[in-house]
Amino acid sequence: MALRLFRSPRVARDWRLELARAVTTFDQLERVMVLSPSERERVRQVCRVYPPFITPFLLSLMDPGDTEDPIRRQVVPSPLELEDPGMEDPLAEDAHSPFPGAVHQYDNRLLVVTTNRCALHCRYCFRKRNWRRPLFFFSWWMELEAYLKNNPQVEDLLISGGDPFLLPLEMLEKLLSLARSVETLKVIRIGTRVPVALPSRVDGELLRVLDGYTPLWICLHVNHPRELTEEMARAVESLSRVGCSLVSQTVLLRGVNDSWETLAELFMDLLSLGVKPYYLFQCDPAPGTAHFRVSADEGRDIMKSLWGRVSGLAYPHYAMDLPGGGGKVLL
Numbered sequence: 566m567a568l569r570l571f572r573s574p575r576v577a578r579d580w581r582l583e584l585a586r587a588v589t590t591f592d593q594l595e596r597v598m599v600l601s602p603s604e605r606e607r608v609r610q611v612c613r614v615y616p617p618f619i620t621p622f623l624l625s626l627m628d629p630g631d632t633e634d635p636i637r638r639q640v641v642p643s644p645l646e647l648e649d650p651g652m653e654d655p656l657a658e659d660a661h662s663p664f665p666g667a668v669h670q671y672d673n674r675l676l677v678v679t680t681n682r683c684a685l686h687c688r689y690c691f692r693k694r695n696w697r698r699p700l701f702f703f704s705w706w707m708e709l710e711a712y713l714k715n716n717p718q719v720e721d722l723l724i725s726g727g728d729p730f731l732l733p734l735e736m737l738e739k740l741l742s743l744a745r746s747v748e749t750l751k752v753i754r755i756g757t758r759v760p761v762a763l764p765s766r767v768d769g770e771l772l773r774v775l776d777g778y779t780p781l782w783i784c785l786h787v788n789h790p791r792e793l794t795e796e797m798a799r800a801v802e803s804l805s806r807v808g809c810s811l812v813s814q815t816v817l818l819r820g821v822n823d824s825w826e827t828l829a830e831l832f833m834d835l836l837s838l839g840v841k842p843y844y845l846f847q848c849d850p851a852p853g854t855a856h857f858r859v860s861a862d863e864g865r866d867i868m869k870s871l872w873g874r875v876s877g878l879a880y881p882h883y884a885m886d887l888p889g890g891g892g893k894v895l896l
């Protein structure tokens with residue numbers, strides 16, 4: 566009941582209020598979540614280093630008293646995060662950065678990290694090092710334009726973050742317009758978790774911007790069937806209507822989706838919404854993520870069980886990013 570009061574109808578309609586009312590500190594977390602006495606102090610320590618970010622919308626999807634709840638596990642800090650130092654930058658993105666915000670690891674693809682603003686803090690995030698930085702938005706326009714023009718082998722631009730759908734819209738539009746002006750660029754992809762975690766942000770203003778630059782590929786990050794809410798389905802439908810093509814990326818997470826039954830439901834439901842399951846990823850060894858990791862052998866067994874049980878269209882690539890920047894490999 567407390568949670569429903571926390572997300573008033575006014576908040577539900579306004580994505581800015583959703584962000585403003587997000588749980589971002591231990592004290593706020595304690596007000597909305599049941600924490601056992603044994604975990605309380607350690608969760609407080611985790612929050613100091615890697616703070617939570619949980620919108621009222623996400624709170625409304627979870628059972629605050631159930632530590633096994635798959636949504637809660639993804640966003641509520643766990644005492645187990647203290648037990649694993651992990652790697653600050655597991656994909657060595659900083660070492661492959663030709664200018665601030667850009668990562669060039671594959672010859673024909675360029676990634677731009679456009680902001681560190683997210684609609685939620687996923688506890689397993691491999692860019693969680695960015696949560697501690699002051700809020701930033703992409704501002705290296707001249708460098709990006711020159712780099713794309715001087716590197717005509719780059720055919721595919723991945724706009725990522727944080728979440729690009731939380732950029733000020735004039736900035737997102739400037740980025741899309743710049744990308745469209747580079748003739749050698751064939752594909753523009755946007756990686757986002759907004760339709761899942763903050764679907765009210767997929768509003769007329771955002772759709773109008775995207776509409777001007779289609780075809781665009783939207784890579785949705787989604788991990789559990791419970792994330793496929795009515796609000797998310799509406800956001801997906803709106804994106805399709807303006808000419809976006811949608812694929813999904815899922816991280817294989819212990820205690821969230823590490824069973825073929827859960828993934829079969831997720832992938833088939835995504836397909837029914839018009840979203841092609843694209844990648845199932847191993848969890849990267851970022852700090853505090855050991856408790857989420859599933860072995861590659863277990864992952865392969867899950868993939869074998871999925872084969873023949875889901876439509877071929879719903880079957881994703883199973884892959885991992887080699888730590889240290891070695892790139893993606895299929896498993």
Ligand code: SF4
Pocket residue numbers: 682683684685686687690691692693726727728758786
């Ligand atoms: S939305 Fe993406 S970038 Fe943001 S915390 Fe989650 S995984 Fe990391």
